[in-house]
Amino acid sequence: MDFTKIIIIIISMVLVNNYPLAQFLGICPFLGVSKDLESSKGMGIAVTFVMVLATAATWPIQQLMNRFGIGYLQTVVFILVIAALVQLVEMFMKKSMPSLYSSLGIFLPLITTNCAVLGVCISNIDDGLNYFESLIQAFGAGIGFLFAMVIMAGVRSKLEDQSRIPESFRGVPIVLVTAAILSLSFMGFNGMFS
Amino acid sequence: MSLIFIAIVLVVVVGFIASLILSYASRVFAVQEDETFLALRAELPGANCGGCGFAGCDDYGHALVNDPDNVPCTKCSVGGPSVAEKLAAILGKDAGAMEKTAARVLCQGNSENCKPLYNYTDMTSCKAAKSLFGGSKACPHACLGLGDCVKACEYNAIHVVNGVARVFEDNCVSCSACVKACPQHVIEIKPVKSLVTVLCSNTQKGGDVMKECKTGCIGCMKCQKVCPKDAITVENFLSKIDVEKCVSCGLCAKECPTGAILNTRVIKKPAAKPTEEPAA
Numbered sequence: 001m002d003f004t005k006i007i008i009i010i011i012s013m014v015l016v017n018n019y020p021l022a023q024f025l026g027i028c029p030f031l032g033v034s035k036d037l038e039s040s041k042g043m044g045i046a047v048t049f050v051m052v053l054a055t056a057a058t059w060p061i062q063q064l065m066n067r068f069g070i071g072y073l074q075t076v077v078f079i080l081v082i083a084a085l086v087q088l089v090e091m092f093m094k095k096s097m098p099s100l101y102s103s104l105g106i107f108l109p110l111i112t113t114n115c116a117v118l119g120v121c122i123s124n125i126d127d128g129l130n131y132f133e134s135l136i137q138a139f140g141a142g143i144g145f146l147f148a149m150v151i152m153a154g155v156r157s158k159l160e161d162q163s164r165i166p167e168s169f170r171g172v173p174i175v176l177v178t179a180a181i182l183s184l185s186f187m188g189f190n191g192m193f194s
Numbered sequence: 195m196s197l198i199f200i201a202i203v204l205v206v207v208v209g210f211i212a213s214l215i216l217s218y219a220s221r222v223f224a225v226q227e228d229e230t231f232l233a234l235r236a237e238l239p240g241a242n243c244g245g246c247g248f249a250g251c252d253d254y255g256h257a258l259v260n261d262p263d264n265v266p267c268t269k270c271s272v273g274g275p276s277v278a279e280k281l282a283a284i285l286g287k288d289a290g291a292m293e294k295t296a297a298r299v300l301c302q303g304n305s306e307n308c309k310p311l312y313n314y315t316d317m318t319s320c321k322a323a324k325s326l327f328g329g330s331k332a333c334p335h336a337c338l339g340l341g342d343c344v345k346a347c348e349y350n351a352i353h354v355v356n357g358v359a360r361v362f363e364d365n366c367v368s369c370s371a372c373v374k375a376c377p378q379h380v381i382e383i384k385p386v387k388s389l390v391t392v393l394c395s396n397t398q399k400g401g402d403v404m405k406e407c408k409t410g411c412i413g414c415m416k417c418q419k420v421c422p423k424d425a426i427t428v429e430n431f432l433s434k435i436d437v438e439k440c441v442s443c444g445l446c447a448k449e450c451p452t453g454a455i456l457n458t459r460v461i462k463k464p465a466a467k468p469t470e471e472p473a474a
Contacts, residue, residue, distance in 0.1 A: 070200060070204060073200075073201055073204055073205075076201065076204075076205055077204065077205070077208055080205065080208050080209055080212060081208065081212070083212075084212035084213075084215065084216055087216055088215065088216060088219050091216075091219050091220055091223040092219070092223055094223065094225055095222075095223035095224075095225055096223075161321065163317055163319050163321060163322040
């Protein structure tokens, strides 16, 4: 395993191909849960956790499906597997890690429908990565998501006093404008790796 | 045709396996919920407002189950006394007297009493007004009357009347949302039964207060001297009534030269006129 390759995968997922800001996946929690720093941190960590776990489960399943020549059904199967997995993790955490459950609990069911999780599972397969590289890529994607969430929450806390914003921009519009400008700045990383 | 068949079979099989695993896991990882907790939780309103000081209704319910001797049943301000009684009945103990509390705006600086500092015509937000020379009223501790508290209130219990916010205690559940929203910090949670209140928050010297407002507390100490229960203390030229000691005798309100102390018992009797029902 090449150490530089790991670094490249992580930097590429966090900065260059950042999921919400450069690939536009997982936008719903990115806009919905980024109101305050605490919950955006919780959401980011939970997403990272589920991404790694989902990759760990879906990569072998894909290999199995390829063997039987039904690899094209990955989307349907992955959705089912991820949903079941999240439920399982939720039950497991409720029983054995109640404190972690109460801090992540609300976010876990939300993640089931997070397209970034499905996105990372499928892109791992599409990029032809091996098992270990897939896990690294999923972890990097999660960290990138966390990173974007925290930046967004930081910017939004500055926008809390809406009285300084023109009336027609208050609420959702200014959030979208903020996300667009953030996305612009992340576009600057494009072409870092060729 | 066989393509569809394969897809259907695969999804059914995967779904079946997943459901088997999940149903098995739900038995293995089942968390035994206390029956008492479930009963308590059913009585709690489920607003998850945090008014009780716990992180939501679930947390309060658990605290009640785990430590019934030290956690009082009367913490839920949304449910009020009726919920407290039910909780106490489930836990098999005495509810104790739950005092109904309500928010109270400690300012009488309406447009007649308090002089304006300038003519404020910008957006209707107390926070915005406060950023301009500390507000549009001469008194720096006045209720600005632009309705930040009204927006914060979910129970339609606070309204701006003649430039000063007023609480309709019947609707108020003392959730403290208005207390947090007020940039002037003139709203406090007080027991409803305490009828006599110093409705002023100005800590300036008497002379300054006189110039700014007709009904400000000037710190003359007359109320402190007249109080038979030693319930009144004057600090920073502002009188404060200790609600624990106060018996609402109303002597201080009679003595107060500026009318900063209000005895609602006097007003309440003729106040049979219906408070205007604001459009929801």
